[in-house]
Amino acid sequence: MSDAPVLDYAASGVDTAAGDRAVELMKSAVTRTHNATVFGGTGGFAGMVDASALLGMTRPLLATSTDGVGTKIALAQAMDVHDTIGQDLVGMVVDDIVVVGARPLLMTDYIACGKVVPERIAAIVTGVARACAEVECPLVGGETAEHPGVMAEDDYDIAGAATGVVDAERVLGPARVGEGDVLVGIASSGLHSNGYSLVRKVLEVSGLSLDAQMEDFGRTLGEELLEPTRLYTKLCLDLIAAVGEGELLAPLEGPEADASRAPGMRGAATGIHALSHVTGGGLGANLSRVLPRGVVAEVNRGAWAVPAVFDWVRREGNVSWAALEDSLNLGVGMVAVVGHDSVDAVVEAVRATGVEAGVIGQVRALADDEAGACGQGERLIAGMKGVDAGAVLLRGRYLVE
Numbered sequence: 001m002s003d004a005p006v007l008d009y010a011a012s013g014v015d016t017a018a019g020d021r022a023v024e025l026m027k028s029a030v031t032r033t034h035n036a037t038v039f040g041g042t043g044g045f046a047g048m049v050d051a052s053a054l055l056g057m058t059r060p061l062l063a064t065s066t067d068g069v070g071t072k073i074a075l076a077q078a079m080d081v082h083d084t085i086g087q088d089l090v091g092m093v094v095d096d097i098v099v100v101g102a103r104p105l106l107m108t109d110y111i112a113c114g115k116v117v118p119e120r121i122a123a124i125v126t127g128v129a130r131a132c133a134e135v136e137c138p139l140v141g142g143e144t145a146e147h148p149g150v151m152a153e154d155d156y157d158i159a160g161a162a163t164g165v166v167d168a169e170r171v172l173g174p175a176r177v178g179e180g181d182v183l184v185g186i187a188s189s190g191l192h193s194n195g196y197s198l199v200r201k202v203l204e205v206s207g208l209s210l211d212a213q214m215e216d217f218g219r220t221l222g223e224e225l226l227e228p229t230r231l232y233t234k235l236c237l238d239l240i241a242a243v244g245e246g247e248l249l250a251p252l253e254g255p256e257a258d259a260s261r262a263p264g265m266r267g268a269a270t271g272i273h274a275l276s277h278v279t280g281g282g283l284g285a286n287l288s289r290v291l292p293r294g295v296v297a298e299v300n301r302g303a304w305a306v307p308a309v310f311d312w313v314r315r316e317g318n319v320s321w322a323a324l325e326d327s328l329n330l331g332v333g334m335v336a337v338v339g340h341d342s343v344d345a346v347v348e349a350v351r352a353t354g355v356e357a358g359v360i361g362q363v364r365a366l367a368d369d370e371a372g373a374c375g376q377g378e379r380l381i382a383g384m385k386g387v388d389a390g391a392v393l394l395r396g397r398y399l400v401e
Helices: 016-031 052-056 072-079 085-100 118-134 196-206 221-225 233-243 282-288 308-317 321-325 340-352
Strands: 060-068 103-113 139-146 156-167 182-187 272-277 295-300 332-338 357-365 379-382 391-395
Touching (some): 060 085, 072 085, 072 156, 072 221, 085 118, 085 156, 118 139, 118 156, 182 340, 196 221, 196 308, 233 272, 233 340, 272 282, 282 295, 282 321, 282 379, 308 321, 332 340, 332 357
Parallel strands (some): 103 139
Antiparallel strands (some): 060 156, 103 156, 182 332, 272 332, 295 357, 379 391
8 A cells, every 4th residue: 555645635735615715705795796787696607797788789899808906916915905906906907998988797807826815815806896886897707716836825916807888889089089179187096006016116225114104195105005096987987978979080990990080180079089097108108099190189297286106206216207107197097088168077077076187188280290309308109009099298397296
């Protein structure tokens, strides 16, 4: 008889009982995200929603997005605070589909970890569920994978995916944007979930601890850095419902639908024409993605006050403003490109929700010789994120809170 030990899954480091316990702890939070569209409840191999509402659309288009939270997770792990990182995930995923005008239908999540600690996994998913409920998006499925020997016991990573729907005739984006459109900046809640490799390096260089009390922030440094991403989905959908989308200025498909058209086309006077979620790459790179070729969105850097946390990153890390605006949102988390007659209504509606908003610039024609003729301190950003579209001109100086 062999003296070799008897092996099973637990001996390899995978605790299925702990996984089941985590599911039980998170189940009620997940269920609270479910609305009348969810079919079959939880626990199946696939999450399902009733898509009958799509039958009332002329041409329903499915929009999908997937993302993670990035290295902000390292701060959550260091602080042993795990119930906020889920909101960051929902913000990164669901707010990327609302920019085309899509209403979210469902979301799923995935957690990989070195060891399943039921209470920690439940805290993470509860944060996801709480944010899903806020944006009215059912969380219909997920997976927790235990990877012993590949990840350290306390390590984890999280990712998610969402699907939404929008009628083709209501899609937002370059096809609606024209000269005279106005840029409305909607405030961020802080750093959100981008640029944290830079932020963590600055934290290291500063020599400060996460529990250091910061007078400028009115709380600890860790609390400021872990502030969850603001959720914009419901706010944006309500804005679209209130003021509409304006008219199409270019076809949505076919050989002429590549965001190119003759300069000189003015935008509709009313409506939300495009939305830009300011994530990795900063305001310039993300705003340019929703503009047609031949126009430039001129942004006044002094139109809003940059929150103190961004200036802390700049000062403590000796980071240039250019490097900051290429990696962080600098206080503007979403930009609405709006018809000039709808600006006041949009700004007032956003402020009524308790979120600051204001005009930060305007769309105009891009001159043929403008690409190489920036003035001192100006930056013209175009061709970012692999998109051949419009341009963004950043000018002026930032104001700090």
